[in-house]
Amino acid sequence: MKFPKIIQGGMGAGVSDWRLARAVATAGQLGVVSGTALDLILTRRLQEGDPQGHVRRALAAFPEPGIVGRILDRWFVEDGKDEAVPYAGKPLVGEAPGARLEELLVVANFVEVWLAKEGHPGMVGINYLHKIQTPTLPSLFGAMLAGVNVVLVGAGIPLEIPSILDGLAAGEPVEMALQVTGATREHKLRFDPARMFPDGAPELKRPAFFPIVSSVALATVLVRKAGGGVDGLVIEDPTAGGHNAPPRGALKLDDHGEPVYGTRDAVDPAAIAALGLPFWLAGSNGSPEKLREAPGVGAAGVQVGTVFAFCEESGLREDLKQAAIQAVISGDVTVFRDPVASPTGFPFQVLALPETLSKEEVYQCRERQCDLGYLREAYEREDGTVGWRCPAEDPATFVEAGGTLEQTEGRKCLCNSLMANLGLGQWREGKVEPPLLTCGKDLSGVRRILAPGRTSYTAREVLEFLLGEPVPDLA
Numbered sequence: 001m002k003f004p005k006i007i008q009g010g011m012g013a014g015v016s017d018w019r020l021a022r023a024v025a026t027a028g029q030l031g032v033v034s035g036t037a038l039d040l041i042l043t044r045r046l047q048e049g050d051p052q053g054h055v056r057r058a059l060a061a062f063p064e065p066g067i068v069g070r071i072l073d074r075w076f077v078e079d080g081k082d083e084a085v086p087y088a089g090k091p092l093v094g095e096a097p098g099a100r101l102e103e104l105l106v107v108a109n110f111v112e113v114w115l116a117k118e119g120h121p122g123m124v125g126i127n128y129l130h131k132i133q134t135p136t137l138p139s140l141f142g143a144m145l146a147g148v149n150v151v152l153v154g155a156g157i158p159l160e161i162p163s164i165l166d167g168l169a170a171g172e173p174v175e176m177a178l179q180v181t182g183a184t185r186e187h188k189l190r191f192d193p194a195r196m197f198p199d200g201a202p203e204l205k206r207p208a209f210f211p212i213v214s215s216v217a218l219a220t221v222l223v224r225k226a227g228g229g230v231d232g233l234v235i236e237d238p239t240a241g242g243h244n245a246p247p248r249g250a251l252k253l254d255d256h257g258e259p260v261y262g263t264r265d266a267v268d269p270a271a272i273a274a275l276g277l278p279f280w281l282a283g284s285n286g287s288p289e290k291l292r293e294a295p296g297v298g299a300a301g302v303q304v305g306t307v308f309a310f311c312e313e314s315g316l317r318e319d320l321k322q323a324a325i326q327a328v329i330s331g332d333v334t335v336f337r338d339p340v341a342s343p344t345g346f347p348f349q350v351l352a353l354p355e356t357l358s359k360e361e362v363y364q365c366r367e368r369q370c371d372l373g374y375l376r377e378a379y380e381r382e383d384g385t386v387g388w389r390c391p392a393e394d395p396a397t398f399v400e401a402g403g404t405l406e407q408t409e410g411r412k413c414l415c416n417s418l419m420a421n422l423g424l425g426q427w428r429e430g431k432v433e434p435p436l437l438t439c440g441k442d443l444s445g446v447r448r449i450l451a452p453g454r455t456s457y458t459a460r461e462v463l464e465f466l467l468g469e470p471v472p473d474l475a
């Protein structure tokens with residue numbers, strides 16, 4: 001595998017969709033689709049009528065037409081649903097998804113990767129959050145069916161992924177431990193590709209695996225315990241967009257209410273280099289200077305998110321992209337590392353923008369409920385079965401499920417708001433769910449790339465800005 005200098009970071013949900021990843025991959029760098037909530041995104045794109053036919057083109061390439069037929073019958077709305085009509089609900093993914101939901105997960109991941117890889121030889125990766133466990137096994141299989149080149153996993157300790165990739169490549173059944181709060185026994189997630197392919201699951205190419213980590217200790221454990229199964233590392237610092245690893249030790253907040261990171265959180269690139277794998281630096285590395293400096297500390301290059309998040313090909317709603325760009329141009333822009341917003345408990349970077357959940361008045365107006373469920377926590381009930389709860393749901397429901405009121409304070413429904421970011425927000429009584437944007441602390445790349453008078457830019461322009469030279473067109 002020829003290593004790229006630039007990884008366009010996976011940005012969930014749907015911000016780095018197939019269009020962005022394809023634009024980067026056709027320019028010779030690693031384009032990464034977000035693997036988060038793709039089953040939901042697929043059902044909503046189909047209910048929007050798939051106006052340009054991209055989803056149906058990818059579906060037609062799926063090897064089991066019977067499965068595709070069932071999905072189209074269930075979700076496709078010719079000419080699209082009326083605007084304020086709510087999207088049909090999709091079953092939440094739990095411990096043992098039924099056959100139809102499993103199919104949807106496989107197909108949705110296939111579609112996103114297939115479209116990103118369509119018609120060129122460039123490399124495409126897919127990014128998953130380890131915290132979101134239940135969809136992972138069928139999702140990986142779907143992405144591999146479409147020939148994904150690299151799997152990147154952040155937000156957790158993805159020790160089991162290398163052997164899962166080996167198993168799926170051989171068409172074998174795989175399993176993964178499910179983290180269950182208060183567990184008195186082992187809980188497992190299972191997936192058998194043969195369930196979808198009764199004549200035998202195809203043998204697939206095993207993609208490379210790059211965990212995303214924020215400490216030398218974690219990188220070392222992963223490389224040692226996963227044997228030869230780790231092929232590269234992304235080292236992410238806490239200025240990166242999206243979720244950040246929590247600081248080590250007891251949580252301390254600064255005067256603004258942001259978690260304080262100290263010297264123990266700094267990663268020594270020399271220690272990472274000593275592990276002997278290629279690595280990329282993420283978090284405030286989206287500049288030509290940082291890219292040039294990377295080899296000096298032993299890195300293969302950089303992983304960049306924020307500058308790509310606002311480019312023309314990103315999946316963000318056009319009005320939100322423009323609001324963010326205008327805020328950057330005006331210089332009046334705040335990114336707050338919110339210690340409690342995310343139901344995961346990880347710090348989450350929030351871009352302050354009017355009419356989004358970043359504003360207290362918008363947050364207070366939203367009725368709390370959990371109907372998408374990706375960030376729910378599994379817990380063991382007294383009878384040993386698994387229950388699910390989300391601290392961003394209605395607090396009374398959360399407390400009934402064994403949570404505490406304190407855990408619910410300030411939590412935001414990322415599932416619904418991230419869908420709204422894409423123009424796929426749920427409608428409730430004539431109102432659409434409010435969005436909530438994330439990005440990294442360093443917005444200087446966006447500022448620099450916007451030549452005076454311009455209010456948009458393409459992914460290719462980002463790459464040319466970073467590399468300082470024209471990029472190829474592999475399409």
Ligand SMILES: Cc1cc2nc3c(=O)[nH]c(=O)nc-3n(C[C@H](O)[C@H](O)[C@H](O)COP(=O)(O)O)c2cc1C
Binds near residue numbers: 015304440
């Ligand atoms: C809008 C946005 C969404 C992101 N979502 C994810 C995600 O779902 N999973 C992940 O591992 N990283 C996510 N990231 C982090 C990026 O993949 C990348 O590592 C990071 O943006 C690099 O730092 P930078 O933002 O300073 O460029 C996200 C970043 C942004 C800006």
